[in-house]
Amino acid sequence: MEWRKLVVxxxxxxxxxxxxxxxxxxxxxxxxxxxxxxAGACSRPDALSGMQLRRDGGGDVHVLRDGKSISVGSTIEIxxxxxxxxxxxxxxxxxxxxxxxxxxxxxxxxxxxxxxSPTEFEVEAGHALVEVKATTTTQFDDxxxxxxxxxxxxxxxxxxxxxxxxxxxxxxxxxxxxxxxxNSYFQATVVAGDLPSVAIPYxxxxxxxxxxxxxxxxxTLEGDLEQLGQGLENQLGLQQRVPLDYFSELAGGKPVxxxxxxxxxxxxxxxxGFTIARNASGSLEDAFTDAFGYFDDGAKWSIASAILxxxxxxxxxxxxxxxxxxxxxxxxxxxxxxxxxxxxxxxEAANNGQPSAxxxxxxxxxxxxxxPGSDPGGEDxxxxxxxxxxxxxxxxxxxxxxQDVMDQIPGPSPSPTGASDLIxxxx
Numbered sequence: 001m002e003w004r005k006l007v008v009x010x011x012x013x014x015x016x017x018x019x020x021x022x023x024x025x026x027x028x029x030x031x032x033x034x035x036x037x038x039a040g041a042c043s044r045p046d047a048l049s050g051m052q053l054r055r056d057g058g059g060d061v062h063v064l065r066d067g068k069s070i071s072v073g074s075t076i077e078i079x080x081x082x083x084x085x086x087x088x089x090x091x092x093x094x095x096x097x098x099x100x101x102x103x104x105x106x107x108x109x110x111x112x113x114x115x116x117s118p119t120e121f122e123v124e125a126g127h128a129l130v131e132v133k134a135t136t137t138t139q140f141d142d143x144x145x146x147x148x149x150x151x152x153x154x155x156x157x158x159x160x161x162x163x164x165x166x167x168x169x170x171x172x173x174x175x176x177x178x179x180x181x182x183n184s185y186f187q188a189t190v191v192a193g194d195l196p197s198v199a200i201p202y203x204x205x206x207x208x209x210x211x212x213x214x215x216x217x218x219x220t221l222e223g224d225l226e227q228l229g230q231g232l233e234n235q236l237g238l239q240q241r242v243p244l245d246y247f248s249e250l251a252g253g254k255p256v257x258x259x260x261x262x263x264x265x266x267x268x269x270x271x272x273g274f275t276i277a278r279n280a281s282g283s284l285e286d287a288f289t290d291a292f293g294y295f296d297d298g299a300k301w302s303i304a305s306a307i308l309x310x311x312x313x314x315x316x317x318x319x320x321x322x323x324x325x326x327x328x329x330x331x332x333x334x335x336x337x338x339x340x341x342x343x344x345x346x347x348e349a350a351n352n353g354q355p356s357a358x359x360x361x362x363x364x365x366x367x368x369x370x371x372p373g374s375d376p377g378g379e380d381x382x383x384x385x386x387x388x389x390x391x392x393x394x395x396x397x398x399x400x401x402x403q404d405v406m407d408q409i410p411g412p413s414p415s416p417t418g419a420s421d422l423i424x425x426x427x
Contacts, residue, residue, distance in 0.1 A: 046075075048095035048104070051118060053078045059090025059109065082115045086126070096121065102134040123154045123161075129210055130154065142193040143174045152182075153210055160191045164202050166214040185306045201299030201307060218302035221312040225301055228319055229268040242267050242342045247274055249347035250322075251284055258285045262292065272301050275318045280308040325350035 048054055054075045055061040061072040064083040070076065078084070078094060086092050086107050096103035097118035107113060111126025122139035130138060131151045138145040140154055141161045150168030154161065163170065164187035172180045172188060177195045182188045186199040204218060205211050212219050241263060247256045247270075262270060273295065277287035287308060294304040305315060325346045 048075070048093065048100040050095060050097045050099050050102075051078050052076070052099075053084060053092060053094040056091040056093055056106075060087040061085070061090050061092045062087070078115055080115055080117050084111075084113045084115065086111045096136070098134055103132045103136050105130045123156055125156050127156070128154045141190050143172055143190050143195065146171045146173070151214060160189055162187055162189045166202075166210075185303055200297045201294045201303050203298055204300045204303050215306075217312055218300075218306055221305070221315070222300050222302040224312070224316060225272060225319075228316075228323070229272065232268050232271070232323065233266075240267065240342075242270055245344055246342045246347045249344045250274065250278070250351060252351070254284065256284070258289065265292075269295070269301075271319065271322060272315075273304075275315055275322070276301065276305045276308060276310050279310045279314045279318065280305075321350045 046054065052075055053063065053072060055072045062085045063070040063072060063076065063078060064085065065081065072092070084092065084094060084107065086109050088109050090109050092107045093100070094105055103119065105113070105121065106129040108127040111128060112124040113128060114122040114124060116122055116139065119135060120137040120139070130136070130153070132147060133149050135148045138154065140156060145163060147168060147170045150170050151166040152170050153164050163172065163182060165182050165184055167184055169181055169183045172182060172195055174193060174195050180188055180195050180199060182199045185202045187202045188196050188199045204215060204222065206219055206222060244256060244259060244263065247259055248254070273288060273291045276291045277284055280287035291304045291308060294307055295301060327341050
């Protein structure tokens with residue numbers, strides 16, 4: 001057999017054996033470099049391994065072990081029985097079994113945590129952000145919080161403790177009490193070890209660093225809604241109300257009698273709540289009453305929309321259409337200076353010419369839904385044929401002009417502060 005016909009590791013030797021071997025060595029070395037670079041990219045130099053603690057930034061962090069206080073310079077090993085304390089101005093992060101990819105907790109200043117085992121710890125004081133992807137147990141105020149995958153916070157204040165869930169679900173259990181499940185965008189407040197009967201919507205704080213980081217979409221949406229709502233209120237005055245037939249036309253002629261008891265609410269809240277419901281899956285009535293139920297329980301509209309799996313884009317696009325049609329703003333984004341007009345005609349204009357329920361083209365209505373990015377907190381799945389209009393998708397190069405509209409609306413813009421400028425542990 002001629003050497004020119006040899007195939008070595010899939011490479012045809014069309015030159016001399018020595019040259020072929022050199023080529024193979026170069027390719028092998030290149031492949032090895034790629035593997036090493038990929039491995040380096042996946043493992044951060046400051047990533048915590050199992051049972052390690054890292055001091056983040058300045059301030060004093062201590063580990064109390066066997067009656068002795070150990071000052072944490074950068075990173076140290078921890079073990080069951082250790083007590084971790086962060087002093088004023090200090091932050092820390094620790095990982096339990098499996099490292100920070102499996103079990104990680106971030107501590108704010110003035111926080112005290114007891115490491116009970118490689119999979120369990122107790123928050124005795126302060127504020128802890130827990131991010132886990134393996135079964136983990138957290139104790140606080142005689143309550144046990146268990147989860148296999150979730151991101152949640154524990155805030156211990158004088159006389160009460162709040163557990164708020166960002167992603168996933170956490171089960172709460174206390175001796176002699178009915179267990180409680182807390183899902184995404186919900187929270188539970190424990191007072192003197194007593195579990196509440198139900199979880200309530202998460203109480204979003206726009207200036208909270210963890211909320212800004214883990215609920216970025218909701219924080220941004222809330223600022224946009226407040227700005228749009230303020231512009232609308234400036235044009236409406238105090239007396240004008242939105243009539244029922246206006247919402248009926250927006251709903252494509254469908255019955256909206258369930259809204260009668262809400263018509264005395266602020267017009268801005270009515271329009272926002274209706275827009276969220278209109279873009280949610282399921283029936284319009286159920287989504288509307290659920291949205292206002294969450295709102296009345298203390299949720300901001302952005303959290304209510306997250307629970308109902310409604311994304312920011314269709315909400316802002318629909319509201320822009322409403323404001324343009326009512327005359328609050330001009331189509332080019334400028335303000336008109338006139339008073340808003342809520343009528344069947346303006347509702348029809350806001351619908352962009354979509355046929356009403358009495359039109360012969362209603363059979364072409366398409367069911368819609370949303371694409372949730374996380375667990376919606378146990379909401380019912382959408383039926384096969386949602387009873388609502390399709391969301392107004394943003395298709396222009398400027399996101400339907402929503403940003404231009406908000407830039408032109410008078411009034412201050414409540415933009416959230418950067419996380420570095422926040423007060424630690426602001427609740």
